[in-house]
Amino acid sequence: MVLAEARSQAHRNGDGGRGVGPRSRRARSPEDRLGIEPHVAALLEAVGEDPAREGLARTPRRVSEALHWLTRGYEMDYRKIIGGALFNEAHESMIVVRDIELYSLCEHHMLPFFGRAHIAYVPDGRIVGLSKLPRLVEVFARRLQVQERLTDQIADVLTEVLQPRGVGVVIEASHLCMMMRGVEKQNSRTVTSALRGVFRSCAMTRDEFLRLVHGRP
Numbered sequence: 001m002v003l004a005e006a007r008s009q010a011h012r013n014g015d016g017g018r019g020v021g022p023r024s025r026r027a028r029s030p031e032d033r034l035g036i037e038p039h040v041a042a043l044l045e046a047v048g049e050d051p052a053r054e055g056l057a058r059t060p061r062r063v064s065e066a067l068h069w070l071t072r073g074y075e076m077d078y079r080k081i082i083g084g085a086l087f088n089e090a091h092e093s094m095i096v097v098r099d100i101e102l103y104s105l106c107e108h109h110m111l112p113f114f115g116r117a118h119i120a121y122v123p124d125g126r127i128v129g130l131s132k133l134p135r136l137v138e139v140f141a142r143r144l145q146v147q148e149r150l151t152d153q154i155a156d157v158l159t160e161v162l163q164p165r166g167v168g169v170v171i172e173a174s175h176l177c178m179m180m181r182g183v184e185k186q187n188s189r190t191v192t193s194a195l196r197g198v199f200r201s202c203a204m205t206r207d208e209f210l211r212l213v214h215g216r217p
């Protein structure tokens, strides 16, 4: 199992990839919200199908709707989601939310990857409502992603918003682009981590986090 510290790739995305990304402006009708239906029909034809046959007639519409939903993170602003749920609190111990379900699309193949995120932080006077952490994962997972960047973005946003003593994020995920294409990779999971502050500098804190994450009862 690889447990590498993910490098920050956020700067490659201009605004850090954290703001509200631009949506396509090519939408032609309220139904075809991404404006991709003709392209999906062309895709069906290209793979050897007849886009007019009964089972496929509504597929471009369905694909457009599904993709719109699966990439709705571009329309979400983490500041709005977290901003109203910050509280001053003297609590100084580690806060861990484990096993947050996660579904995303890899940007290389536009195929799903899915798994779990584990998020921890040691506050420094400010905490966030626990229910906001899964929503924060959603903001960044519902985009085209690479797992390493997703891990970093969650850690960076929590660092920015909470200014805590430290943040740790671990994501374990299975990638369909690996599983469906390889014969020996079907059970492989990719594990990424992003450690900030005391999670990086203090071995005890890091060990406690990793034990809580991996030490399943």
Ligand SMILES: [Zn+2]
Pocket: 106, 107, 108, 109, 110, 111, 175, 177, 178
């Ligand atoms: Zn892929």
